[in-house]
Amino acid sequence: MPTFNLKINNETHAVEADMDTPLLWVLRDQINLVGTKYGCGIGQCGACTVHVDGVATRSCLLQISQAEGLNITTIEGLSENGNHPVQEAWKDIDVPQCGYCQSGQIMTASAFLKRNPSPSSSEIRNAMHGNICRCASYNSIEKAVKVASEKLS
Amino acid sequence: MKTSKQITFSRRSFLKTSTLASGGMLIGFNLFNACKQDVVPPIDISKLNFNDFNAFIKISDEGKVTIFSPNPEIGQGVKTSMPMIIAEELDVPWDDVYVQQGVLDTKNYQRQVAGGSQSIRFGWEPLRQTGATAKQMLINAAAAKWGVDASECTAKLGNITNAKGETLSYGDVVKEAAVLEVPEGVKLKDPKNFTIIGKSISNVDIDKITTGKPLFGLDYKEEGMVYASVLRAPAFGLKLESFDATATKAMPGVIDVITIGEKVRKYFEDGKNNWSVRLNSNDKVVVIANSTWSAIKGKKAIKAVWNTESNLESTEFHDKSLIELLEGKTFNTMRSDGNVKKAFAEADKVLERTYESPFLPHNCMEPMNFFANVTDEKVHLVGPVQTPAAAATVVSDLLGRNIDDVHVEMTRMGGGFGRRLYGDFAYEAAEISNAIRKPVKMISTREDDMGTGVYRPAIKYKIAASIKDGKLTGYHLKEAAINSNMYGLIPNFFPAGAVENYQVDVVNYKSNITTGAWRAPYTNFLASAEQSFFDELAGVMGVDRIQLHLDLLQKVKGTSDERIQYNPERLEGVIKLVVDKSNWGNTKEGVYQGFSVYYCHNTHVAEVADIIMDKGVPIVKKVTCAVDCGIVVNPLGALNQIKGGVIDGIGHAMYSELTFNKGVPQSDNFDSYQLIRMGQTPEVDVHFVESIENPTGLGEPTLPPIGAAVANAIYAATGKRLTKQPYMNNMNVEEKIIG
Numbered sequence: 001m002p003t004f005n006l007k008i009n010n011e012t013h014a015v016e017a018d019m020d021t022p023l024l025w026v027l028r029d030q031i032n033l034v035g036t037k038y039g040c041g042i043g044q045c046g047a048c049t050v051h052v053d054g055v056a057t058r059s060c061l062l063q064i065s066q067a068e069g070l071n072i073t074t075i076e077g078l079s080e081n082g083n084h085p086v087q088e089a090w091k092d093i094d095v096p097q098c099g100y101c102q103s104g105q106i107m108t109a110s111a112f113l114k115r116n117p118s119p120s121s122s123e124i125r126n127a128m129h130g131n132i133c134r135c136a137s138y139n140s141i142e143k144a145v146k147v148a149s150e151k152l153s
Numbered sequence: 154m155k156t157s158k159q160i161t162f163s164r165r166s167f168l169k170t171s172t173l174a175s176g177g178m179l180i181g182f183n184l185f186n187a188c189k190q191d192v193v194p195p196i197d198i199s200k201l202n203f204n205d206f207n208a209f210i211k212i213s214d215e216g217k218v219t220i221f222s223p224n225p226e227i228g229q230g231v232k233t234s235m236p237m238i239i240a241e242e243l244d245v246p247w248d249d250v251y252v253q254q255g256v257l258d259t260k261n262y263q264r265q266v267a268g269g270s271q272s273i274r275f276g277w278e279p280l281r282q283t284g285a286t287a288k289q290m291l292i293n294a295a296a297a298k299w300g301v302d303a304s305e306c307t308a309k310l311g312n313i314t315n316a317k318g319e320t321l322s323y324g325d326v327v328k329e330a331a332v333l334e335v336p337e338g339v340k341l342k343d344p345k346n347f348t349i350i351g352k353s354i355s356n357v358d359i360d361k362i363t364t365g366k367p368l369f370g371l372d373y374k375e376e377g378m379v380y381a382s383v384l385r386a387p388a389f390g391l392k393l394e395s396f397d398a399t400a401t402k403a404m405p406g407v408i409d410v411i412t413i414g415e416k417v418r419k420y421f422e423d424g425k426n427n428w429s430v431r432l433n434s435n436d437k438v439v440v441i442a443n444s445t446w447s448a449i450k451g452k453k454a455i456k457a458v459w460n461t462e463s464n465l466e467s468t469e470f471h472d473k474s475l476i477e478l479l480e481g482k483t484f485n486t487m488r489s490d491g492n493v494k495k496a497f498a499e500a501d502k503v504l505e506r507t508y509e510s511p512f513l514p515h516n517c518m519e520p521m522n523f524f525a526n527v528t529d530e531k532v533h534l535v536g537p538v539q540t541p542a543a544a545a546t547v548v549s550d551l552l553g554r555n556i557d558d559v560h561v562e563m564t565r566m567g568g569g570f571g572r573r574l575y576g577d578f579a580y581e582a583a584e585i586s587n588a589i590r591k592p593v594k595m596i597s598t599r600e601d602d603m604g605t606g607v608y609r610p611a612i613k614y615k616i617a618a619s620i621k622d623g624k625l626t627g628y629h630l631k632e633a634a635i636n637s638n639m640y641g642l643i644p645n646f647f648p649a650g651a652v653e654n655y656q657v658d659v660v661n662y663k664s665n666i667t668t669g670a671w672r673a674p675y676t677n678f679l680a681s682a683e684q685s686f687f688d689e690l691a692g693v694m695g696v697d698r699i700q701l702h703l704d705l706l707q708k709v710k711g712t713s714d715e716r717i718q719y720n721p722e723r724l725e726g727v728i729k730l731v732v733d734k735s736n737w738g739n740t741k742e743g744v745y746q747g748f749s750v751y752y753c754h755n756t757h758v759a760e761v762a763d764i765i766m767d768k769g770v771p772i773v774k775k776v777t778c779a780v781d782c783g784i785v786v787n788p789l790g791a792l793n794q795i796k797g798g799v800i801d802g803i804g805h806a807m808y809s810e811l812t813f814n815k816g817v818p819q820s821d822n823f824d825s826y827q828l829i830r831m832g833q834t835p836e837v838d839v840h841f842v843e844s845i846e847n848p849t850g851l852g853e854p855t856l857p858p859i860g861a862a863v864a865n866a867i868y869a870a871t872g873k874r875l876t877k878q879p880y881m882n883n884m885n886v887e888e889k890i891i892g
Contacts, residue, residue, distance in 0.1 A: 035365015044823035075365035099362035100567030136800035
């Protein structure tokens with residue numbers, strides 16, 4: 001199997017994998033970064049969202065062969081001490097129920113707020129529309145993105 | 154009429170203590186049953202034995218408290234709220250409390266099940282007793298140290314104070330307290346003096362969740378662990394004939410390809426069964442690989458031949474069969490008051506409607522998975538399951554192992570909704586590990602999860618009411634469901650007791666499609682049907698829909714009928730509260746409201762949905778929800794559950810359905826199955842009825858009524874009655890998503 005050099009959370013990892021292996025499974029099985037979650041494998045639910053060069057990206061659709069040379073950030077690398085304004089807002093509002101989808105929600109929200117630090121309510125709803133929360137904690141997610149935007153601005 | 158259910162709880166020796174070798178006091182206790190006479194809690198914290206005690210509290214020399222929380226966490230917040238109840242009566246600052254998931258349980262653990270919104274209701278009294286008894290032992294130890302009477306001492310926030318004003322901390326006296334006799338008849342706090350219960354407390358795992366720490370079953374790993382992907386029949390009614398794994402075996406990362414099913418066949422042949430088993434005994438092909446991706450890819454490359462074993466059913470067939478059953482004469486009558494037949498014969502007017510709902514998969518965000526490591530010494534199982542005790546029993550029977558060799562560890566669960574009551578994923582993992590004798594993680598893909606599920610069955614109701622001289626004289630509800638639905642006490646929910654002539658009849662079609670409990674089991678669609686019917690009935694009777702409910706409830710007050718499950722005063726309370734808070738009847742132009750009220754899972758709920766119509770598409774803008782759940786243990790957690798239940802209910806009533814064609818589920822992932830997303834969600838405004846009654850369930854009861862509130866609001870807006878879910882598929886409109 002070929003070897004790929006990945007830059008994840010500012011560290012370089014050399015991993016051996018089939019070239020079509022989704023980044024998601026490399027992160028989870030090989031690099032032990034399990035905060036990135038599997039939900040659907042087809043880019044529909046957002047549970048596997050990571051940042052690629054700062055942009056929210058579905059890691060289940062990004063093949064390892066395309067990931068070399070990219071700056072990849074996972075939930076584990078979003079902040080030094082779990083204190084990114086979005087993480088802080090998630091704690092303030094106590095968003096999670098089962099919690100499974102929340103790293104993906106946080107990664108989507110943080111990439112979105114970087115681009116648009118003071119979004120309107122409808123911009124928040126549009127930005128978060130691609131992330132499913134089966135527990136339907138949507139009211140809290142919406143509020144937490146708003147709170148995070150206030151922390152950022 | 155039932156007021157509150159008494160929970161039998163013997164105080165005698167439900168709790169025992171030991172002094173930890175590392176310092177501090179360990180309290181082992183059993184919820185719901187007494188400890189065995191000869192057991193003592195261990196003196197080493199790593200030796201906690203959950204067969205002897207189903208939960209433990211450790212109080213360290215520094216006064217820090219660790220609670221090994223007993224109930225599985227599926228997102229309903231009990232990992233936070235149950236320890237809150239202990240900490241309240243123990244009287245320690247919440248900041249000094251740490252919570253760890255109780256690792257294991259088997260036979261002594263009576264209710265280590267997360268389901269039916271009952272964790273808090275059953276745990277309330279015993280958890281309070283445990284905390285209060287431990288506090289009394291600490292007080293007794295301090296009193297002995299001071300040489301004063303314990304009645305002169307008080308305890309608060311981890312400190313004990315005597316009449317002279319001297320103070321000892323819990324940590325100062327744990328060593329002495331640990332060897333004292335366990336007192337009986339300890340007094341509980343007056344709810345007025347609660348300082349932790351009723352306060353909003355964040356999820357205890359919040360830091361780990363927001364930083365992506367390993368918590369869930371899918372995150373669990375052990376040295377040497379391999380991955381397994383299981384190929385199951387692609388249609389209900391098909392059976393594996395043969396397969397060719399040549400291509401799979403040649404793929405990098407693939408270790409082996411095996412079949413399982415033999416153990417399950419033997420299990421059934423031996424006459425064994427368990428309510429949690431939804432497995433079929435057909436062979437399944439399992440790809441074992443050194444990574445998840447290799448296992449998934451390897452499975453796709455298997456060439457399998459399938460034979461028809463039984464009916465290959467389609468949705469059209471189910472629809473036709475259920476309607477035929479509803480129109481037929483063979484029913485099981487679950488409750489019958491008065492004479493429905495006579496009431497209908499004498500009626501001035503009769504209203505009759507049929508309501509229809511589809512199959513629903515659970516779609517937990519974390520697909521089914523389980524870790525198993527079967528060795529000659531033991532069977533080690535780790536993962537997300539709502540019923541660990543049943544899992545241990547079934548696996549011991551399946552593998553022919555002593556139950557004492559089977560250890561089940563629970564992880565946090567990425568959603569349950571009823572799916573994880575049925576442990577087939579754990580049983581498969583155990584059979585796989587037994588075959589390969591390696592630690593293995595069985596992982597379902599989303600397609601496996603949705604396509605081979607344990608579904609909420611398709612259900613149809615025919616409801617009829619008779620009206621005589623302007624009064625409701627008869628109510629006749631017939632249910633036709635795939636496999637089974639209506640359950641024991643449900644025929645005693647509203648409007649039972651309020652209508653003189655009342656009957657509930659049930660009939661089933663036995664299908665080979667696996668079905669089971671789904672969030673708010675048995676009532677999740679029943680409430681939609683009945684409360685839509687009542688809305689229309691009020692119109693036909695020419696009375697106000699709110700007043701119709703209040704008048705009917707009046708008849709139930711003071712009833713001597715012990716079977717009636719709901720409390721009419723409490724139902725009236727939530728109706729009045731929701732009318733008050735929803736601005737009922739006084740909305741802005743273009744906003745239409747729908748009302749619904751329901752009792753289930755011991756909780757009374759009323760809801761009003763506000764919708765607008767945008768080019769013929771209903772948009773739910775706001776839901777006002779009034780809840781009577783007794784004392785609210787953790788308002789923050791309670792709001793999460795309530796709002797989640799409402800939005801989940803809207804999503805499934807409006808958008809979600811699973812259909813079948815020749816036994817094949819027609820959706821297998823989120824591109825072909827719609828779950829509600831943020832752009833479709835309303836703001837949910839929650840109001841609690843103030844109460845000092847014991848707490849009741851919250852994970853489920855706000856879901857059932859919301860479908861009708863939405864349908865009734867759509868009627869107010871359009872004049873069209875929606876009787877078939879999902880509503881959006883039956884409105885002839887293109888779905889539009891707004892931000």
